[in-house]
Amino acid sequence: MTSTEELVANARPTTAYVADAASGDAPGVVLYHAWWGLNDDVRAFADRLAESGFFVVAPDLYRGSSTAEIEEAKRLTRSVDEADADAIALAVIDRLADRRNATGRIGAVGFSFGAHWSMWSAAQRDIVAASVVYYGTTGGPFLAEAEVPVQGHFAADDPFEGPEDVAAFEGALRAAGREVTIHTYPGTGHWFAEPSRDAFRPEAADQAFERTIAFLHANLPTRTSVEGTPR
Helix, strand or coil: CEEEEEEEECCEEEEEEEECCCCCCEEEEEEECCCCCCCHHHHHHHHHHHHCCCEEEEECCCCCCCCCCHHHHHHHHHHCCHHHHHHHHHHHHHHHHHCCCEEEEEEEEEEHHHHHHHHHHHHHCCCEEEEEEECCCCCCCHHHHCCCCEEEEEECCCCCCCHHHHHHHHHHHHHCCCCEEEEEECCCCCCCCCCCCCCCCHHHHHHHHHHHHHHHHHHCCCHHHHCCCCC
């Protein structure tokens, strides 16, 4: 089941796309969009996660704007009030934590621009138990303030996130004692997991998705495991 719901952050409304696992009680996942905004690629990824057994909420960090053009996407990212985006990122976690049909702790997944919040949120809310990033790195003290495992998916040929950026990101996490697994996909560029982009590579995208759901299932408890019964 899918829906679009209102989400209030900083006393102002935005929207969130919700994809509910058909199985009922399910581990929760927050999905942070790329610099295009909350578009069909994000909704489709949320739907696939839901079909794989998760309760997914994807917030609109832009409060209504979206684009398919690179220059406009750059403008949108520059215009973001980071404190406001932070408030949205946390509001959606708090909303998901209150859902009776979302179980236990939750995962955070971020694409490119959204990768920052998938990492940052784990240092702000103890309920976040795993972070996944797609071709996006970030840095700051918060990398050492969280302890949850991290999985990263990166392109082999990426002008936005080069090997040195990925190495620095991984190195900072390892220096902080974090568990981190980085996957790099040959023959891919930035946006390889987004079907609407020319860079889309289905085989790599599917492999990354399968790794993502395995990682999330391994790190997010179901309600029975929270209550002490083996899954």
